[in-house]
Structure formats: structure tokens, C-alpha cells
Amino acid sequence: MKEKLDLDEIIVKYRPILSFRIRKYLGHQNPDWEDVVNEIITNVIEKIKKREFRGESSIGTFIYTISSRRIVDYIRQKSKTLKHFPEPKTFPAPEQEFENKERAEKLAEAIKKLKPKYRKVLHLYYYKGLSRNEVAEKLGISTRRVSERVDYAQKLLRKLIKK
Amino acid sequence: MKKCKFDDLIDSYLLNKLEREERENFEEHYFNCQRCFEKMVGREELMNVVKNKGQMIFADEERQEEKKEVLFIEKILSFLTPRQWAYAAVSVALVLIVLLNVVPLLKKTPQPPFFLDLDKEERIRGESISLISPVIDIKTVPSQFMWAPLGNDVEYKISIYFNHQPFWTNTTKENTISLPEDVKNRMEASRKYSWQVKAFSPQGILLAVSPKVQFKITSCK
Numbered sequence: 001m002k003e004k005l006d007l008d009e010i011i012v013k014y015r016p017i018l019s020f021r022i023r024k025y026l027g028h029q030n031p032d033w034e035d036v037v038n039e040i041i042t043n044v045i046e047k048i049k050k051r052e053f054r055g056e057s058s059i060g061t062f063i064y065t066i067s068s069r070r071i072v073d074y075i076r077q078k079s080k081t082l083k084h085f086p087e088p089k090t091f092p093a094p095e096q097e098f099e100n101k102e103r104a105e106k107l108a109e110a111i112k113k114l115k116p117k118y119r120k121v122l123h124l125y126y127y128k129g130l131s132r133n134e135v136a137e138k139l140g141i142s143t144r145r146v147s148e149r150v151d152y153a154q155k156l157l158r159k160l161i162k163k
Numbered sequence: 164m165k166k167c168k169f170d171d172l173i174d175s176y177l178l179n180k181l182e183r184e185e186r187e188n189f190e191e192h193y194f195n196c197q198r199c200f201e202k203m204v205g206r207e208e209l210m211n212v213v214k215n216k217g218q219m220i221f222a223d224e225e226r227q228e229e230k231k232e233v234l235f236i237e238k239i240l241s242f243l244t245p246r247q248w249a250y251a252a253v254s255v256a257l258v259l260i261v262l263l264n265v266v267p268l269l270k271k272t273p274q275p276p277f278f279l280d281l282d283k284e285e286r287i288r289g290e291s292i293s294l295i296s297p298v299i300d301i302k303t304v305p306s307q308f309m310w311a312p313l314g315n316d317v318e319y320k321i322s323i324y325f326n327h328q329p330f331w332t333n334t335t336k337e338n339t340i341s342l343p344e345d346v347k348n349r350m351e352a353s354r355k356y357s358w359q360v361k362a363f364s365p366q367g368i369l370l371a372v373s374p375k376v377q378f379k380i381t382s383c384k
Contacts, residue, residue, distance in 0.1 A: 061191055
């Protein structure tokens with residue numbers, strides 16, 4: 001029971017982290033990411049059950065290492081497949097797409113409500129694509145202050161979209 | 164809350180600006196640091212929204228920037244009235260025309276052309292020759308005439324005049340010449356003579372002429 005509980009916890013905790021990394025490597029619109037994540041989780045559970053995880057590293061590092069191997073395998077396999085088949089079309093789940101869209105709308109509205117000093121930093125840094133140094137120079141503040149404003153803006157936005 | 168040392172890598176990671184080793188270290192880190200992972204997820208969402216909806220979100224900022232640019236141009240334009248701008252433009256054009264025409268001339272001929280009047284009818288363009296001696300009244304008949312040299316391969320023609328009539332003439336490649344005894348004997352005291360030197364190229368082209376300088380022999384030899 002203890003092992004079962006741990007495994008559930010592991011799945012709940014690491015699925016989003018794994019999904020994030022896999023999607024970054026495979027491409028956000030690539031429909032394969034979910035299968036790859038499931039394969040890795042199955043693999044992790046099997047290894048834990050077979051006591052291959054001996055606690056020499058953290059469980060996070062253990063899962064990270066397995067995911068790295070799977071990413072390499074996937075890329076190798078994909079480059080072979082691509083020689084004969086075209087890239088599959090993307091098909092994000094409709095409900096997920098709707099949820100993301102709604103959240104993006106909320107976040108956009110929340111950014112509009114921020115104080116100008118935070119908006120200015122986000123505008124120059126993320127929209128205009130200036131470097132932190134360039135933003136600092138343009139606004140007459142230090143680069144450290146630029147990072148602090150981005151961090152603080154993120155915190156405020158988190159609060160605003162929770163409302 | 165204490166800041167994580169990986170905090171500053173979040174943006175670079177999302178923008179794919181990290182080197183392989185740095186990227187893998189950071190990835191391993193966020194598998195072990197829930198706080199960094201959550202922050203990164205939020206940051207990525209923020210980046211995507213700004214990227215996709217930035218035009219709508221930052222419409223005011225964009226307008227302000229445009230306005231700033233327009234104001235800057237207007238500020239420059241309002242510095243002068245349209246009429247003054249027209250005058251300024253014409254003045255600048257004139258100055259440019261003058262400069263464009265004068266500068267090449269200045270480069271080609273660093274000195275203005277030199278004209279020398281040989282007499283009332285004749286005027287030549289060229290360098291001048293400075294006569295060294297005699298140039299003032301002298302006590303005895305001069306035995307030597309000297310002038311400033313012009314350079315190599317120049318032939319000088321010296322002429323001595325009395326009463327505006329040629330008295331004696333000779334040529335030399337030196338910048339000095341001695342008067343022959345018979346000429347010296349012909350020269351008399353209390354008389355005014357003048358002399359002049361002309362320089363010629365080996366092809367016989369007149370290069371330079373000295374002014375006609377008068378001298379008087381105050382006593383006899």
C-alpha cells in the first residue's frame with residue numbers, strides 16, 4: 001500500500017514536469033508527446049517495482065535520466081520514420097484547447113490591468129524582444145530591477161487570474 | 164522568499180538560449196525543484212500570451228512609442244517655421260554647391276595662379292623669381308648677379324637694361340652669373356640700370372619671370 005501510494009504521488013507530481021520537458025523537445029504541437037510521457041511513467045513505475053531505483057540519486061534525477069534516454073530514442077526513431085512518412089498532423093484535444101484559450105484571455109486582461117511600470121517591462125522584454133540590459137538602459141533601472149519587476153508582475157498576474 | 168540560483172536561467176531556457184550542459188543541468192534541477200518548475204510554467208504562459216496577444220495588450224504602449232517618435236520629428240520641424248526651413252534648405256544647397264566646386268579646385272591648385280605683367284601688353288602666368296643681388300644702389304659695378312634657384316633642368320636668361328633698352332644678355336643653368344670684363348667696362352657710374360631673369364624649361368617653355376629691378380652705380384670702378 002505504501003509503495004502504491006508513493007507511485008501515485010510520483011505520477012501526480014512528475015507527470016506535469018515530464019510533459020513540460022517532452023513537449024519542449026518534441027514540439028508543442030506534436031501529438032506524440034502524451035504517448036512518450038505515458039511510456040516514461042510506465043517505465044519509471046516498472047523500474048521502481050523491480051527495485052532498480054536504489055535511492056542513490058533523488059527520484060527527480062532518476063526520472064529525468066529516464067526521460068533523457070527516451071527523448072534520444074524518440075528523435076532517432078523519428079528521423080528514421082521521417083524518411084518514409086510525412087510529419088503527422090497536429091490535433092490538440094478540443095477541450096484542452098478551449099481551456100488554454102480561456103486562460104490566455106484571462107491572462108491578457110490581467111496584464112492590461114497591471115501598473116505601467118510592470119507593463120513597460122513586459123512590453124519591452126517579451127513583446128519587443130529586448131535583452132534585459134537593453135530594457136534596463138531604456139527604463140533607466142538596473143538589470144536586477146528588471147528581473148525583479150518581471151518576477152513581481154508574474155506574482156501579481158497569478159493572483160489576478162485566480163480571482 | 165529566498166531566490167533560487169537557477170532563477171535567472173528560466174527565461175534563457177524558454178528562449179532556447181542555454182548551452183547544452185547548462186540546459187541539462189537546469190532540466191535536472193527543475194525535476195527536483197517544484198518552485199522553479201512552477202515559476203517556469205507560469206513564465207512560459209506569460210511569454211506565449213504576450214507573444215500572441217501583445218498587439219492588443221500593449222496597444223497603448225505602442226501608440227505612445229509612435230507618438231514619441233512623431234513628437235520628436237515634430238519637435239525638430241517646429242524648431243523653424245516652414246519659410247525658415249525653406250531658406251535653410253536653399254542656404255545648405257548653396258553652401259554644398261560652393262563647397263563641391265571649390266574643394267576640388269583647392270586640392271588641385273593649392274596656390275592661386277600667379278600672373279606677372281612683363282610690360283603693358285604682355286602678361287604671363289607662372290612662378291616668380293626672386294632676385295638676390297644687386298637690388299639696391301651699389302658703389303661699384305657689380306661683378307656677379309644672383310637670384311633664387313627654381314630647380315634642376317632650368318635655364319635662366321639674364322638681361323640687363325639701360326634706358327629700357329637691352330644692354331647685355333646671357334644664359335646659364337646656375338642661379339648666379341659673373342659679368343664679363345668688357346661689359347663691366349661699359350657700365351658707368353651714376354647711371355641707372357635694371358635687370359631681369361627669366362627661367363625656361365629644357366623644351367624652351369617660359370616657366371617664371373622675375374620683376375625688373377633697378378640699381379644705380381654710385382661711384383666708378
